[in-house]
Amino acid sequence: MKYEYTVGNYLLDRLSELGIRHMFGVPGDYNLAFLDDVINYEGMNWVGNRNELNAAYAADGYARINGFAALATTFGVGELSAINGIAGSYAEHVPVVKISGAPTTKVMDNGLYVHHTLGDGKFDHFSRMFQEVTVAQTLLTQENAAQEIDRVLLACLTEKRPVHITLPIDVYNKPANKPESPLHEEIATSNHEVLSQMLSELTPMIDDATQTVILAGYEVNRYENREELLEFANKTGIPVTILSGGKGAFNEKHPQFIGVYNGELSAPYLQQRVDEADCIIQIGAKPTDSTTGGFSYDFSKKNVIQITPFSVNATNKKYAPITMKDALVALSDKITQKNPEELNIIPLKSQINQDPYEAKKENMKQNRFFERLSYFMKERDILLAEQGTSYYGAATMPIPKDTMFIGQPLWGSIGFTFPALLGSQLADRSRRNILLIGDGSFQLTAQELSTMLTQKIKPIIFLINNDGYTVERAIHGENQPYNDIPMWDYKKLPEVFSPEGKSITYKVKTELELEDALKAAENNHDYLTLIEVVMHRDDKPDLLEQLSKQFANQNV
Template sequence: MSDHPRTTVGAYLATRLVQLGADHLFGLPGDFNLSLLDEMLTVDGLDWVGSTNELNASYAADGFARVGRRVGAFLTTYGVGELSALNGVAGSYAEDVPVVHVVGMPSRSSMDTGAPLHHTFLDGDFRRFERMSAEITAHRTVLDTDDPDDLVAEIDRVLRGALESGKPVYIGVPLDVATAAVPSGPIATPLRAPQSDTQAVAEFTDALRRRFDDVDRACLLVGPKVHRCAQEDAISSIAALPGVQVATQSGSKAILDETHPASLGTYLGATTRSDAAREAVDTASPLVMVGTVHSDFTTGFFTHGYDPGAAVELAVDRARIGRAVYPGVRMADALAALRDVVTASRLPQLAPVDLPATAPDTVEGDTLDQERFWGEVQQWLQPSTTVIAEAGTAFYGALDLSLAPDSDLLGQPVWSSIGYTLPATLGAGLAAPGRRPVLFIGDGSAQLTIQELGTVFARGLTPVVFVLNNSGYTVEREIQSPDAVYQDIVGWNWTQVPSALGAPGVTCMAATTPDELRDALAKAAGSPDAAFLIEVHLPRRDAPRLLAELARGINTSNA
């Protein structure tokens, strides 16, 4: 085997990540990962993105994977570093985002002898943190073998697992293994997601054809896993057929242009803005659920009127028609079958459903409140924008917007970890450099992860960051005890933050009136190649329509 081309474990892993589209590696250095980093960064095409902390690195890798429709990757050191990132990994697991967590570990000899090292509990158990990650990753490995072929096989197995599951994976690399020589030959064969079982696809297609006998329309409810499988074009091609209607869940808003004749807008159970759209989903027979997730926040606190068990479901790795399950039918092939069946069904052309305006028209007056703010934003939004909205006020305000063509909404409706979106903006901006990120984040949420804003600006990204300053945790005030001391936060001078974080050239503005907001929006629109931070002062107890509905749902659920 010595005559075969060789590389190192670190270089091999980096090459595989670049092949999978994870060409930006987020993270922080630490003594146990320095040799690994040195090897990984010898690989052309891998860009190191140093983060301000490990949690932010995990959030950034998640945003990169979501917007780029690919794998994301970040690197931490052992123990203290990897534990700091666990909340971000958990969010990726909850929302089906394939993120690779690479951990630089102590040397095998240190672990084998139970050496009392820093970043440990001094008890000789060096696999404890890997076991912690086992609950929030789909596949894991610690590269502790001496066999070079086994080392590359393990890397490939775990990375292939990320492709197959669409969830995070964990790769631990001991310090001495990072530089170990391994064969480079396998790199010539790219890793690919598993293929469908052709027999299962044929059986599913036949059953689907029978299910569509004598139907007058095809109604799709599309969820965020369609993004994970990069099947947006397949949804668009089906939506172009006669007799098709498409509603989206909150995590996949605008997957279809919201002005499209087939669009039913965003479905949220009883809180759906359009009664006609809600009825179209609830009475569909069959309803076709594509990449959906079923939770309190995606169903309007379980006020949905459809029966998921009776629906046709196209999941990542299987399909289902009622109670009949077809394992091994991948989403891409299931959508191709659906398109063929709908085409052959020759469904009648449907009149578009009249959707109500999703944001209020601009009104006269001097008060800047939630209704006025989102109305002004609606008029201002441009095509080809990545709209990023933080859990709480921002996300549920943005859901009532009608996004411009070729735009995305990035949020975290299932895990809903506050502070996620600011580092995710870094990942999103690097994954889609042709789209300007527009971030909406509350003042309380921003305080959790604000450090990464310095990295955003240092990387040359030009987002428009709206800090919604309503003096505390508005979503929690809506749920319970609005005047409790724990709802308050320390007031910051937000317009000075970019300068403090190393970006004095960022344009910072504060809006306390509608005129000031319009002026700020006009300046941001007129300078698309510049970064802006706009602090928007809003009433302390004011909330968007959907947030008020959410709070009532939580109150009912908790009761």
């Protein structure tokens, strides 16, 4: 019997309420009937991916721009294909809703040996695996569906991390009541007494310091506190640096921005300014090996005031609950504005080479490529940089105001950014998306090019062809065969993956050839652009050259 309003309708209504307009995934017999509801739901577009891992990556990219994302796969085989992508979202605080179509409740209750299972009559193996990489999980029944859907979605909303929903194929179409009210987020609030105590005890510490610095990170982006960070910097006059994972959290053209901090691999002025600071206000930043030059920072933790999404920590004391937003607003009004001359602020724009870029009759090299790319970027672009040469070249490259940056320095799953590009572009078609990815990473997830062309998105893709895993060669096994990959004819791939899709492709080896490709990309507003940039396999951005040595020592 077909009911007018069902569990599937309820789930889709709640996802739509969160602003989700696209559902990523791969069909399987345990989710096919639910996908009919997705197809028929007004305002929800089904985006079929080439595999479940790519779907999870695409959902991650979508959520970083849109705020939330969802993907649907079948039970067992589909779930486990997607779990690596979900783990990355968990590690980097990206809110993704993972929906797994499951066998009927009768099959599960009777412990039948059906396909996509381990043949032991147990059906909770995979949901238990997801407990490690999601903040909430549920198995929906007709009786609990509405309450459980709301519970896990609120956890996703609050904690900015993935959740897992198991949806049996005989439950999605059971009757349900429409939501009586909007999904009620239990918005985190600060305790005013604790907030007052924090202000009274930490404001003097900041006011008395003479070499204060702000160190910001990716949680500023995830919790949408960019405006509060900007206001905090403007009111206090304190210089701002960021970890590379937090690029986009602060305007890099701002006169108080002093660069991207990378421990001892930072520029000398920046390293000294941070490591010798007598007060570091760490806002939404989690130092990792990839973002601190292999933990090579030298500042004292006793000088750090750490502002997290829900607490403030300093001098071995924790003030909670206090939200990041409330902490920034309150401190902005209390801290005495610093004298810029005493703070020794040298803006990033004054530190870098001011000479205009002029293309030469030479082969393209990594450092020159990123220098040129910095001029190519525009305000409001979305820049995706794959882990490896692309990420570490882009990490210190100045980006324009209101640029969003997507990378994965903590989880570091290579191939991530290519499907993530599909998600980020679908999340906002009005913004120009630019992807930087190496040939080794591209070969892991290349088939998603077919989906991009089918969806008619129009990003600009720079595929760095340096003949293998350059970042791995730099760490270990420079000439070992495990760091080699087959050579592909990359510029022909759009035609192979989607004969009816439209794109423009270029293969460039020199700076002058790159200029021609960039001009064509600037003028192309109708199709996907793929620019293959050939570079020597041993050529590396300066930051990666140094960091790879740190990683090599770290692995001993």
